[in-house]
Amino acid sequence: MKSSKMKLNFVLALALIISLVTAACGGSGSSSGKTESGGNTGKSKVTLNVVLVDNVYNRGLAKFSSEFEEKTGIKVKINVLGQDVAEKRMQLDFIGKTGDLDVAYMSFIMMQRWVQAGWVHPLDEFIAGAEDIDIDDFARAPIESLSIQDKLWALPSFAETGLLAYRSDIFEQKGITEAPNNWDEFKAVAEKIHSKETAAVALRAKRGQGLNMFIFPSMMWAFGGSYFKDYPTDMTPILDREENVKALEYYAELVQKYSPSGAGNYSFAEVISAYQQGNAAMTVDGTSIITQLFDQNQSKFADKTRVALVPEGPGGRSPMIAVHGLAIPADSKNKEEAFEFIKWATSADIQKRIALDDYNLDFTRNSVAQDPQILEKYNFDNGNLLKLRTESLNIARADYRPLIPEWPEIGDLIAAQVNGTVNGGPSAKDALAEANKQVSEVMKNAGY
Known part of the structure; x- marks a missing residue:
């Protein structure tokens, strides 16, 4: 009886959330693609419904959208929402096939699921007919991250990659003349600079896709590890292989021995605070975080901060990467107009203007990174931040996290085990053996 009541309460709560989100975003009664009399009569009469996740870039798009309307005659209704609400809003439209949504904000983590479900439309036909898009100006990794089945499913509007940031004053005090190039050197530096007053390093370690599973794979790939036996040909999970275990042991040691107290559940907010307040001397994190360490209004050590590429290992150098883009829902009635908006929203001009208007280093066009x-x-x-950010973005792996529909589920399973080990729970060997078992079951049920 208790279980039935809980399920009923969940359904009622979900229904309430969906009704509120639908109402807030215009619902299925929106005027998307309609004239005042109810018919489609050309671009000047079209109103695009656009759902974006709340971040600096998307707030910039909303701010400048009136210019797009003046330029094209296409009206735009932009809804900038929190991530969870935005995803519910978009999936509601996809599942209901309402055709109410014309542009959707898609992360590379969700792309495979959306493509497999037939929820988004490929952009290749529009790109082929567009003379003013300059597709080669986009950085390589973001384009590859949004491409599967030999098709491009979104144009990248946000691309974050990983860098190492460190306190030059502390390095100088300890006689360290350059940034560590590999993970062995990184650990040696951590041992040398760690103190009660200032921990050596702060890292994201909390369970989550954008938390420990943003950081751990960088070590995993560098140590020569992998998720699967031969991705994407042989999808047999090999999480318990020796290289992965060594990477997790290394990650756990950094957090437990050389990080501030409580670092086993650090999110990016705690990483920023620890570094800015002088409680940590190094971090390996995304460019959206690293940029904030140079903010002299927030950080006590902005002028002493230096950057380098993430350390390499026997398996090479594998910077973190997270890519988001703008996609066209399969049921949109205004696909051509939607592409016009996407082309404008990801143009070098708009990316540059948003970067100048606010602090946003995660643009996706190479020309913007080179603009005076x-x-x-x-x-x-x-100038090293921009230089190394561009280099890192172009060497990052498109499959840093596997581009498969099941990734959100299996990524969370791995994240739980990794977090347990980092916080002094099961050994790395036992944790990854359990993760491998759980992921193997998911892959089997998915038909691999």
Whole structure:
């Protein structure tokens, strides 16, 4: 009886959330693609419904959207929502096939699931007919991260990659003349600079896709590890292989021995605070976080911060990467107009203007990273931040996290086991053996 009541309460709560989100975003009664009389009569009469996740870039798009309307005659209704609400809103439209949504904000983690379900439309036909898009100006990794089945499913509007940031003053005090190039050197530096006053390093370690599963794979790949036997040909999970175990042991040691107290459940907010307040001397994190360490209004050590590429290992160098893009829902009635908006929203001009208007280093076009005004504004560490960010983005693995529909589920299973070990629970060997068992079951049920 208790279980039935809980299920009923969940269904009622979900129904309430969906009704509120639908109402807030215009619902199925929106005027998307309609004239005042109810018919489609050309671009000047079209209103696009756009759902975006709340971040600096998307707030910039909303701010400048009136210019797109003036330029094209296409009206735009932009809803910038929290991530969970935005995903519910988009999936509600997809499942209901309402055709109410014209542009959707898609992460590379969700792409495979959306494509497999037939929820989004490929962009290749539109790109082939567009002379003013300059597709080669996009960084390589973001394009590859949003491409499967030999098709491109979104244009990248946000691409975060990983870098190492460190306190040059502490390095100098300890006689360290350059940043660690590999993970062995990183650990040696951590041992040398760690103290009660200032821990050596702060890392994301909390369970989650954008938390420990943003950081741990960088070590896993560098140590020569992998998720599957031969991705994407042989999808047999090999999480318990020796290289993965060594990577997790290394990660756990950094957090337990060389990080501030409580670091086993650090999110990015705690990482930023620890570094800015002088409680940690190094971090390996995404560019959206690293950029904030140079903010002199927030960080006590902005002028002493330096950057380097993430350390490498026997398996090479594998910077973290997270890519989001703008996609066209399969049931949109205004696909051509939607592409016009996406083309405008990801253009070099708009990316540059948003980066100048606010602090946003996660643009996806190479030309923006080379623009003189951008170089002047983001001239942190004598220009190294921008230079290394571009280099990192172009060497990052598109399959940093596997591009399969099941990734959200299996990524969370791995994240739980990794977090347990980092916080002093099961050994790395036992944790990854359990993760391998659980992931194997998911893959088997999915038909691999």
